[in-house]
Amino acid sequence: MSGNRVAGKGRVDVGKSVRFTFDGKPFVGLKGDTVSSALLANGVHLMGRSFKYHRPRGPVAAGSEEPNALIGTRRGPGRFEPNTRATVQEIWQGLETTSQNKYPSLKWDIGAVNDAAYMLFSAGFYYKTFMWPKSFWHRVYEPFIRAAAGLGVSPTEEDPDTYASRFLHCDVLVVGAGPAGLAAARAAAVDGLKVVLVDENAEVGGSLLSEPQALVDGQRAWDWLAAEVEALKAAGVRIMTRTTAIGYYHQNMIGMVERLTDHLSDLPADTPRERMWRVRAKRVVLAQGALEKPLVFHGNDCPGVMLAGSAQTYLNRYGVLVGQRPVILTSHDSAWFAAFDLADAGAQVQAIVDTRESVRDDLLAEAGKRGIRLKIGHTATATKGRLRVTSLRVNPVTDGKVGAGYVIGCDAVLMSGGWTPSLHLFSHTRGSLAWDEDLTTFLPKDTPENCVIAGASRGLWGVEAVLNDGADKGRAVAADLGGTGGETACSVASDRTGTGVSHTELPTDLNPGKAKAFVDYQNDVTAKDLRLAVREGMRSIEHVKRYTTNGMATDQGKMSNINGLNIAADALGKKQPQVGLTTFRPPYTPTSFGAFAGYHRGAHFEVTRKTRIDGWAEENGAVFEPVGQWRRAWHFPKPGEDMDTAVRRECVATRQSVGIFDASTLGKIEVVGPDAVEFMNRMYTNPWTKLAPGRCRYGLLCGDDGFIRDDGVIGRLTTDRFHVTTTTGGAARVLNMMEDYLQTEWPDLNVWLTSTTEQWATIALNGPKAAALLAPLVEGVDLTDEAFPHMSCVECTVAGMPARLFRVSFTGEIGFEVNVPAPRGRTLWEVLWEAGRQYDICAYGTETMHVLRAEKGYIIVGQDTDGTVTPKDAGLDWAVGKSKPDFVGKRGMARPDLTSEGRKQLVGLLTEDHSRLEEGAQIVFDPTQALPMTMVGHVTSSYHSDAVGRPIALALVEGGHGRMGETVHIPMPDRTIAAKITPMVFVDPDNARLKI
């Protein structure tokens, strides 16, 4: 055991030593240690370098508020995490840790040159230093900023850990399991109320873990705590440790991150590393306690300078003396108790330096008993020591005048500038704060949420006050929810109540212009920077914060905000509330991306929908593409084929004989009811009244703005029943739009909509042999032009399966779409495949489908249209039932802009040099015009077409319909391509091929 470990102190397990490394060097700690407590036990204070000046830094705190001691942690390949607070990370056998922001080593760091050049990095340096010359930006400044920016090093490998999430509903959530939270949970756990108590630490207890001397109702604090935990469990309270409430969201939703494995040496199976809890609580009790403030003086960042309360925690909770010869520097009574605890544990306390003019008699007496030198009414003006503090310079202050300084040798400076209530989560609720002049701090006032705040986080001090306040609040929320609890006030002996005063920078006799008195340790913001910001015109704390970056580091200003505000207010000559407090935002502590992602990574990143025929496609070598949430077979390359070759083969095969295509992803909506036809008339641009049952029609759907939204073939099965199809990506959107009109505009219509997208598997057969292939399998209808002409539909039997058969074509060839109940889709596919062998049937994917339809000038909504295209623009005027009194989009189409000349219209393009255009390429009329050219449209679809013998394209071109035969130009990076405007139909404009 090292010399800094105190026998009989702490809650660590002295029987279990734990080996770990720091910067490659082996260390031994005890089970229950954090990296920080274990290193301190080994006499190591230097744990990192600061962000901007690369100054040597050690831990200043013992908890999650730590700004300095950020380390990297490693657990084998992929399991590296930067910026872990050494004060939070528990050690385990084999843990590897590294310091950050240093090169080549922590003790000798080249980046520390920034410290000497600190004038360059003063407040607002981002806005000043990199201003000129302009040419330096790309070559010098940006590379420099990029190299310097960021804390630590990002992991480079994929994270092998898993992350989880869960919802949790409870009556009362208590955040913080210190004395206030424990008492609140106990008092609320009545009448079956579901109570959850959460704490970010490895064990509950909060400040009680650092104050074992307290006697609660006569019981020693830690005995009382153990009994209380048992009582809470017996009362059904769910206690969650290592769980941080990171954010307080609307209506009592609290986000919490539970860390499940970071403290374990062996990773258990099937256990996520972290779990995000989304908790909805009827009532919330915030008992987050208070955070100690540093004092602001020159050299207050030297390793060994630490918060006094944290030193007390290291001693009582971990049995670690942070220094053998500490000096206490304080403006608050609390640090005196730290001095006494350290002295009692064997430290030679060099002095207690108190900035106040007088101190309570009992404290003076206790100090006297221990023979501690007292420096009342003193200030601190400097520290000495590079990698560890060696002395503190103090000066008497008389009537505001700083006297001559002298030096006290020491190996640690334990400071306290008083305590700030932790108001982070309360601030997330948009709760209002009230300035308390006596405590020189903000206290919680009102909140719009169902939440109460208890204990030290509302400015109370001392275990007894906090315990009883917690119990009161717990009782109150229980009563709110109908629970009844009795009075259970408790009394605490050996309680350490106290008060203090608040400071800006400590007064000094040295040149304040050269002082490095840090306010924000993590972002290296000094008091001088804050005053400079005010001198340079910043008036609001929000501006001061952004100009100096005070409070903008990963610690969210836990230590720096109030000191920063006090200094800015002083510089402005205003009261703090007039300067304002910046808003705390979630998360309370840095949170891994993994915790936010939860289960949604890898294969589970998002839904991948597959059709019933997807398996066949996969077995037959399909290459897939995502279409909306679906994955669809894109093309079916044979061995050695690239995509172009495969698609050309599929196109030719379909036009020569027969192709088979999985169209199951098409959206399908069953429209049923006596008013079905009226509904269709109102929704779609086309007229439906005269469409006879057994016939189908291409339907065009517009928005009320007159622009195309969707399209699809719609069959009328019976008078009152339509089978509507939509685009693959539009299915949900179209159904939502239809429901919207039906429910809110036309609730009088007797018609209902049901999604049948997944009820049916849809197989399209296209090609000259399609009818010949299918006819022998169909019962109930003859596949002839007479009995079943193009654009017919029928309910029949196909290969023994009940089917809805459509004769439609999206290729220009004879075409059928066979719908069978989805579970039988693959069987039908295989039957058709076998039957098609005699015709050299070819399975084709979405790319071939796109080529074939483009050759016929059929549009793809969303590719050839973009939400600003009218039916007329798309050449689909024929699909608009102009004589209908109304339909969605009718009035919109008559808007002046939609009827004006020069709109972009959909046309065909054929390049003069037979090159294939790029989809999305911009079009100009005059390629010789000066830059920037006037763009008059763009290419929407472009493919090689064997049927045409050259590449074809569709494009939106200004006034395109009136420019047939004209030449337009498509400027590309290397050349300009000329193309002729043509009609959209490239193949079989007379539809001769549709006839059987």
Added chain:
Amino acid sequence: MLLITCPYCEETLPEAEFAYAGQAHVIRPENPSGQSDEQWEEFLFIRENPKGPHFERWRHLHGCGRFFNAVRDTVSDKFLTTYRAGAPRPDLASLGGDAK
């Protein structure tokens, strides 16, 4: 995540079950073709953007599927009330919202 009361299910449920659907009480005219360009522009595009109570539509998309109306205070993000589609616009004063 907000809590929203569905006036059809008569349950207060997480926002995850709902979808926002724009401003409420924008009534599609009986005869759109009789509307002037200005009237149609008003119907199509002109929307409120209040600081305070806002009449808006939601759909219980993953629940009963109904569109309904709501009054949400855009400052506090709290729902003052929800009511069925077709029901009259509620009186703000009776909802205790800060009408601004």
Added chain:
Amino acid sequence: MNKPMSSEPEVLAESAAVRVRLAKPCARLSLRARGDLAPLEAALGLSLPGKIGERCTGGELEALRLGPDEWMLHLPEGTVEGVLSSCAGVYETLPHSLVDVSGREVTFQIDGARATELLTLGMARDPESIAVGEGRRTNFDGVTVTIWRDADSAYRMDVWHSFAPHVLHLLETGCRELAAEAV
């Protein structure tokens, strides 16, 4: 994962905490109607539940009210035609929509000591708000599902077929995760 669903009942995931099985295929009808439902109820042989979330059974027919004018009917495979034709007989009196969606969905049966907690991996609403014997359409991991609570720790979850692998993937993960937890 994302393998296609088999049509046979089978255990898909099982741990000490919870078990997930694929229910045997059944017929499913989406019923939409409003007004006086008596003719339909006579044709179906049950009185349709009157409150959203309520269920009732009549013979082999099980009905869950999903919306103000919407019910999901579960019935044995092969009995659809009879129900369709008897309801067609009352269409003139009470116009309605009855659509066969048997092929659209699959059902997971979830049971075991921590079945309720398994749902909290993906469901934002409080599972306790669904009483035993009731059901709700809701959202699980971003997917619309219908939950039938059959007992304190026994649920059925109807999912559209193409979403089922995604949902099952999370259920399987949860099965293992819950079993690994010390309760």
